[in-house]
Amino acid sequence: MAMPKKTKNTKKTSPALQERSSRKTIIDVAKCAGVHWSTVSRGLNPEKRHLISPEMIERVEACAKKLGYRANAMASALRTQRSRTVGVIVSNLGDPVHPPIVRAIEDRFAEIGYVTIVGNTDNHPLRQAALIDRFIQQGVEGLIVATFERNDPGIAACVEANIPVVAVFRDPESEFIPSVRVDDAKAMELAVHHLAECGHRQIAHVGGPQNVSTGYHRYRGFRRACKVLAQDGVAPTAVFGEAFTVEEGEFACERLLTENPNITAIVAGNDMLAVGCLRHLRNKGISCPGNISLVGMNDMLFMDAIAPALTTISTPTAELGTQASHILIAMIKGTPVQNDRIVLKPVLLARDSVATIKLPTKARSSGFPDAAKGEVRIQRRQS
Amino acid sequence: MAMPKKTKNTKKTSPALQERSSRKTIIDVAKCAGVHWSTVSRGLNPEKRHLISPEMIERVEACAKKLGYRANAMASALRTQRSRTVGVIVSNLGDPVHPPIVRAIEDRFAEIGYVTIVGNTDNHPLRQAALIDRFIQQGVEGLIVATFERNDPGIAACVEANIPVVAVFRDPESEFIPSVRVDDAKAMELAVHHLAECGHRQIAHVGGPQNVSTGYHRYRGFRRACKVLAQDGVAPTAVFGEAFTVEEGEFACERLLTENPNITAIVAGNDMLAVGCLRHLRNKGISCPGNISLVGMNDMLFMDAIAPALTTISTPTAELGTQASHILIAMIKGTPVQNDRIVLKPVLLARDSVATIKLPTKARSSGFPDAAKGEVRIQRRQS
DNA sequence: CATTCCCGTGCACACGTTTGTCAAGAAACT
């Protein structure tokens, strides 16, 4: 019998109401200053402060500080219909791609006095829908969503509720909402060209789910790059994981190698899948990059410290969050946004997981476009 | 001149008010169902639903669904003084220790219909104070804080505001608030004993800031363990970083090795510092574990994938978040909490960053306590 | 001195909900 001991004495009638009674209101401040509370309201509000005489402002502020007055954000929000709150929805905070994005968003909104509420969907459409619903109910002024699938029905719910939304990371390719993403296709092209320049011809893709833009465009970029290089003998192969996880990468890599034992390089859909590939290769005693080269994507934390240091495509995650925040802030303010379809440029970080293959000179011929300035950066380990 | 184009037509008078006018209220539902709005309120509230006839409930719910009614959480919160909101404060979401904690908290509170707001302090006391203030103002029903220093003055602000707080990860050792942490001292003892069993005698500590419980207790645990083993010739040394970062680990390791070139093993204050040590060792061409062994702490993501796979002490981060949530939920409900000082057990994960040193047999003598069951787990890499 | 104007302050209503109270009606009992 887990019977509450002390709570029994609090009367049945709305315990919360008297519990919080210590909190000072605008009326307490007014009483202290000997003025009407509307004067206090104006004196404490920077936008209306000019209506009040300076000495009155000082008196009000002194009383407010003395009483430890804190404005009740709920009451204010109810009155003004502005909650100073934004929502961020990710699939899983435990995935290292997301925290930097959320962090950047929180920073941007903290600067303008907004608080950030977060939610995880684990890629369940129902959880996403429930989350959006809950956040709107909570009164968020805007939403930044990193989980939209292509043509996601959740978007309709948001525009119907007339609430600003911007998609980040994954681009639902909806005409109704802005988006901020990295050029996923371009990223895979960088990877394929890099491998081709290193002499690889049998290149495979370990991709992610195709129902989200990241997985889809990375695969398309991979195919496009392979097609461009087809004359040089580059032949594409692809397998897909059900999710962007280490485990799925491991399984997918196993399937890939049993069906195509002759490939020399893998372009993974992201670093999680790449780490999965690495794990499978290690388990099978296959050397990377000795036998098989590997390229990841996103440059998650510590990808330069794993063995071998992973060659990967850097995604400016913090910048994604910042740009998305800028757009959302503009939407909330009602300012027209100039560019509501932002695509950031990926950069290839050449580290240790790609080996160079010697080719007969005749095969080294044709037109691999020189990597454009800034698109490739060498980060070989010194040792 | 970035002049708004479309917003100009919305009258100057409180644009927000009419913008959101599409949102349905309880009154709309009442009108639709042809009843008084108080009836709607009760019909939609599970706790008061028994006061209303079943067919009336059905009618109300049908209208609510037809109109797409969503309760206004701000109005509800204002009336009931319960915002269904909790705040989580961490130093930096970008630090891989924190996301699993936040994730677990969000999960627990989502289950009971609460939303979670997050904030980062970057270890600035002022930012922490501002954040706590802002969150209280926002009306959070409770706070979970991972940034409290020992005897943190921020605690006073919370108890003064009469708002439930629980400390997680870092324990401020305050009598006023509950805390959930891992046994940091014990963790370091495990590390030292493990190294001693492997034959190490010149063991050093690369610690973190001593003003937070984690850094402090880990250092104390390290010293205690060394003292116990002093008869066997274990001699402690220690240097400290200014923060738990890779860079600080690198600098600290450099200082350590210039002053004490004869040490054979390092116990790092956490994995970040350990990775920093690793980086310095690599830059200096010192082999790990060949020349120097290394133990980290927390078992952050990918610590098993770096080179060498890091022997470290596992911290059950998700469990920390879950336990803290349980306590906070109990406090919010007014249920007495049975155990408000939870200390979880760390486990040593033996991987590849610790080498075994051959000792003259006479030195292998005395009483290294056998590792208690479950405290040490072997995770050697197979290759 | 009378009039106009402006600045600072007070008043009262509204934001959307929850909930104690109460009246009206039905059912049950004496």
Place this chain on the structure above:
DNA sequence: AGTTTCTTGACAAACGTGTGCACGGGAATG
């Protein structure tokens, strides 16, 4: 039939703040 009990729904008062409007007084002007 009269009285009590119970059910059901309506009423209105908050919760704490923002803001349009009105009013009063002092300064400026004719």
